[in-house]
Amino acid sequence: MNSPKSDTSLRNIAEKIKDVSISGEANRIVVGVDFGTTYSGVAWGYTGSPSEIHVIQSWPGGMNLTSPKVPSKIAYEKDGIKWGFQVKPFQNCIECFKLCLDPNLRPPDFVSLPNIYAQLRQHDKVVQDVVRDYLQMLYDHTITTLTRALGSTFVDNTRIEFILTCPAVWSDRSKNATLQAAEGTGMAKSCKIRLISEPEAAAIYTLKTMQPKNLQVTDDSCFVVCDAGGGTVDLISYEILQTDPLQVKESVTGTGELCGSAFLNRRFESFVKERLGSAAYYAMKEKTKIAALKSWEEYVKRVFVDGEDQDVFPIQFPGLPDDEARGIDCGFMTVTREEVQAIFEPVIQEVVRLVDGQITAVQSKGRQVKSILLVGGFGSSEYLFMRLKNKYADVLSTKDNPDVVLQPVDSWTAVVRGAVIRGMETIVQTRKSRYHYGVKYWEYFDENIHSEEHKYWDTTREKWLAENQIKWYIAKGTEMSEDESISFPFYITFEDHHSRVLVDELVCCQETFPPKSIDSTVTTVCKLRSDLTTVPKSLYTKGRNSKDVEYEGLHFTMEMSVLSAALLFELRVDGVRYGEVTADFAT
Template sequence: MTMERTRMIAVSVDCGTTHTSVAWIHPDSTNVRFIDTWPGTQTPSTRVPTRIAYSSKKRVLQNEAWGYMITEDHVTSSWVKLLLEPEVTEKIIADDNKQWKDSVGIFHRPGGRDPTSIIRDFLGRLRKYSETHIKRKCNDDDLGVLPFAYILTVPATWSEVAISSMKKAARAAGFRGIAGDDPLVLSEPEAALTTMLCDPLIPAGDGVVVCDCGGGTLDIGTYFIHPKEIGDYRTVSNYTDPSGGSTMIDREFYAVASEKLKLKKLRRSVFSPTGRLMSDFESAKRDFEGTIGQEIGDIQYPTSTGSHRFEFTNVDMLALQYPLIVTICDVLTAQINRAHDLIGRPVIKHVYVSGAAAHSVYLYNAIQRLFANSQITVYRHQTPEIAVAEGAARWARRNLLSVEQLDRHYGVESSGPPVGAMDLDNQEPRAPQGSPVSWVFKVGDQCSIGELRTATFTCRVFQDFPFAVINIYDAVPRPMAGQNNAIYGSKDFHFLIFVPRMK
């Protein structure tokens, strides 16, 4: 079988509720690289805040900044991604902590903009900056600057409507897929799973749970691993909690800080995700081990005359984190039990924790203790916040950049031609039983690994027979004597598809 390599740079964009990561991989390399410098900050980071800001000048709203470039003078819009799936926003909209939502810019739609246009604005600036960064790196490393093929990651349970809206925004922002069409899409847990499957300790035949703990959402996927190949697995179940991310702890911290400082409203610039107050709290939140005896580092509230340190104890931190930790552990246990019920045996052997919240010592220790007396092993990526972006880039390279040239035809035996089947030189090749075969894949076609083609056809199920058997054949071209065209002889190779009887 002939193998070719599509000459494109795979770029994965993990556009999260709170932060976004961009990874890329050149076809001449196996190394996944990340955008790690961003405008507006001198500190290297593999993530940029998923925020865009608008400022009012002469009553005309103009785009001014995004990510780290946002200042106190901007009108910030964030978390807009969740508005693409309206049902998931109910818990957050119902939250009565208006000051917290205002400080972060949650669901702000300046000028009445629709969510798709706000996401388009953010992704457009992200794309232009990322492509400039990647081109510079390619030149520095003597790699060819090639076209870009984008892949987006989305929550596991997003509807087709939400995915379609995200792809629409991305396409309007200049994102393109492998053939210049819509960017490719992969669920966040599947992307993290691809990263995990690069670990040789995960054997075929095991079940895996990916627990992706992000800033805004909790995404859990359960999978059954087939022979060890990237992407070779079966999805058992998915679960998404739109309010299960670590920022729920931040929301409660805002209320505690306001009470301790005896201030009715904290300054928006101070409580922004990149402000001093939240930076101190984020470090303390990650390092907290869940014990009462642990001391909490300094948390300071900047003022016009310096800064004010307020007392924030380990008891306060435990009260903030405990409810979310318990919720994550309960959901994780429920999803594992559900997977065992669906498969019919205790197949889950591995739990893989990813996402920025996985840095939390308290969360990771709690999950390890949860499975300490079981046969389940808990893993965590060395830098869990980039596991999704890394896996998406690897998935794209393996499944989308490898092209096979088929050396035979593949078709379906049916009483009538399926919709989507192809005509092979107006001939009617027959199955061994004499029924016509409609060919879906043709010899010589170039197909990406993992590519799907569909053919819709009808079949009849008799009441006295509990299933219908549909034969799927492959065929090798064989020249017909004295003619230039070909006939196609069916091989022994076939699949059986069982269609349950309707009651």
């Protein structure tokens, strides 16, 4: 249902549409998609009316109830795909499948990756298939919603851009897997899909809503954005470059972990198991467990505050027999405030540890943290807000800045709203690289520098070379701009029978001091395949070895741009773009 304000906003857009049809301006519809571990959301805006962002609230299977998010669940049934609210309690479904996109991350203990993979095999699917199917459902419903709001003629004839969010802690390979899945849906119909990291999107929305009251350009002040969601908690810090228009840059390298609010559900289940005993817990009906978890989420987890006004919390357990010793009475389990605190504490401590680390990193650069912006589903928790406020009030607050921790309105939808804003304007000017980036290469062998295990004979140039060496071009923490690219220079030799399609290896490392050659700390990001067949012969140098074998040599550069959540590549010779460069992340 739309509120009167929403109706007014849509009427304003309708008027703008009429103006555009007359003036011929090329305005766009920008759609933000927040694909989450437990819930997902979609928002949209129109560049002709950029201040108005609309969050989709009505979903298939929602029974006319409104919600800014839809469950990230999917079920493959004989009569088709069910998703989101269409998946009913007790229905066999696949959930938390987003985590399978980055198998290198340690999954939370409430998620069994083997069980998810078993479900995938049952339906003859891989995780990219499921992600693609779910995103297709989101896309179809989005187009239906836009058509109802704006009319089919306008939607069919207007450029629609999709901005997809992903965790900042993910590897480049996992981000690419998300992008590839999205490009297999209707999202890629009108334009190229863009990725943005979830904390950056949250920061964009939050900082925009703070203007102009709390934003000012200073030499040493920064904002820490804590995006606490269901599966992940991401942190990133920004400093203000200018306020009109708003422009910011990253202050230090972002951090994050798998420690979202879904961990609280797992700890609650463990608490119930301990209270009832294993035998009684496993004998409990699934309907009872689901009702209890829903009661915990809606009446305790989301509203819990560490205060003296409520010492006990009754949680529904329909069907359980009365048991005074275990606190069961009339289908309710009594849980004390101290017990709720014990459930929260390890997760809260992990968030505090991450915030502490980000503040310390900012201070090590000679800057001060002015505010902590708390966003996301878990970020809307009153208890988390108060714990952070109480911890940092004395440490960071000043007379001129007493409110250190800020919890903006609509914090649960901050990420998806920020994605829409990013599609309309560029606010973040520079970012900090989270890794060292480099390429594998060879160089002439020097016994004083290189290991014998890397030594090999080049039959074309007739020289001993050292392979598996690394040339680092981007240092961890380097300030990067989307408008600037990093050049990787290469020199390659060919004989006539050699392929002109080259395969180079982009690698990364998180260590403070990266190694000079391949070792266990180095990870392959992707294989870069460069097609040099279009490079004019005149640009090659020629040579001949002692065996009278002719060869050609070519100097070229690989240009890499680091975006919010993606890497872009192109190949240049003497500054001119030639051929194609494709990044293969499936290696």
